Amino acid sequence: MERSVAAYAAQTGDRLLRGLMLGVTADIATMRWPARCSLLAVDLSREMIRSVWPGDIAGVRRAVCGNWISLPARPSSCDIAIGDGSLNCVSYPDGFRAVAASVFQALKSEGIYLARCYAQPERKEEPAAVMESLAGRENPTFHHFKFRLLMAMQRNVKEGVAVDDVYRYWAQYGLDPAVVAERQGWDVEGVRDIALYRDASTVHFFPTLEEQRSILREYFDELSCSTDACVLGERCPMLVLTPRRAAGGRPGT
Ligand SMILES: C[S@@+](CC[C@H](N)C(=O)[O-])C[C@H]1O[C@@H](n2cnc3c(N)ncnc32)[C@H](O)[C@@H]1O
Known part of the structure; x- marks a missing residue:
């Protein structure tokens, strides 16, 4: 995630970047973020924010209580959305589609969404x-x-x-x-x-990767899909997505 954020930031010149995290994952909050990026983390649970969030830092990061289905961000205002397993916390397909649509809405058209997805293997284990x-x-x-x-x-x-x-x-x-x-x-x-x-x-909820993609592609183009070489790495691919131009009512080019 650090590498993908850094690569994206390198293409964006000097402008300030707004990050949006689905959840309050401490490892994401404390990873190396570009100095000119501020992060807003959103989680439904005050208890999770209290116990997991590594603390607000003015101008750097802040956590708020909110629902990913109606994110507290203006339309087309965010550069980077990010989440570890967030889409596995909502029902499939309805909640999944609602969160995908909401992230799409919040992102600028040239923004990216880094989604670490936990995926059921095509052949389920017993x-x-x-x-x-x-x-x-x-x-x-x-x-x-x-x-x-x-x-x-x-x-x-x-x-x-x-x-x-x-x-x-x-x-x-x-x-x-x-x-x-x-x-x-x-x-x-x-x-x-x-x-x-x-x-x-x-x-x-653990849809297969293909089930997840079938909804994500309604809103996003997939720029990359990477997996760690570690044990079970293939079950938690990281997708780098960017809003589709013609999706969700946004005009095509
Ligand atoms: C991001 S997920 C996955 C866990 C993550 N990998 C971690 O390190 O905590 C867990 C969090 O999702 C939050 N959550 C689930 N559904 C939500 C929703 N619709 N809106 C906002 N937060 C939600 C839960 O409160 C919980 O804190």
Whole structure:
């Protein structure tokens, strides 16, 4: 994301840039941003802003409570929109399309949208197979394992996957987090954190990359799609998008 932002900024001369983040991801807020860029982060949850956001800095970054479906930004006012997994937090296809339209509206016609998308593989894994992966050490962290399990437990993309269901499925195996963490070489706190899913109302949605593209292309042209070479990297591609000239009522050229 740093590289893409820097490459974009290099093409824009000296003008001030406005960034818009969907969510309050601390790693994005604190990455190297061009000095002439100010970032506005938008999240529905005051609690997330309080606990995750690394703090406002006047003229540099600011977080506000708001809904991505009606972003607190004037039309065509932002240069860079950015988000890690944001589109996986809204229903598919309706919420996804509404957020894509809203980002499109907020972006200048020459702006970019960096979207890290978590994508269901074309051949979905079974939850039991993910649990069986605990026999080996193929998941570098519990986070990797948990993401596999989330995706595997999604029965269909319209329903998405309720994190409470994932907790209950995991809990029925009765595994001791300390033992699992020790065997896998994972941080035990990370394993214990799955209890945060218990009784939570959060639902995540994991469309395949093609399903995501089928909506994104209504509003954006895809400039690039890159994946990390790390384990499961192919499931979280980063798309660099730019508004389509003729989309959403904007005049074509
Ligand atoms: C950006 S996503 C994915 C997690 C992200 N990778 C991170 O590091 O936190 C999680 C956030 O999305 C927020 N969220 C979900 N739907 C939203 C919406 N429609 N508008 C604004 N924020 C939303 C939630 O409150 C939560 O803080």
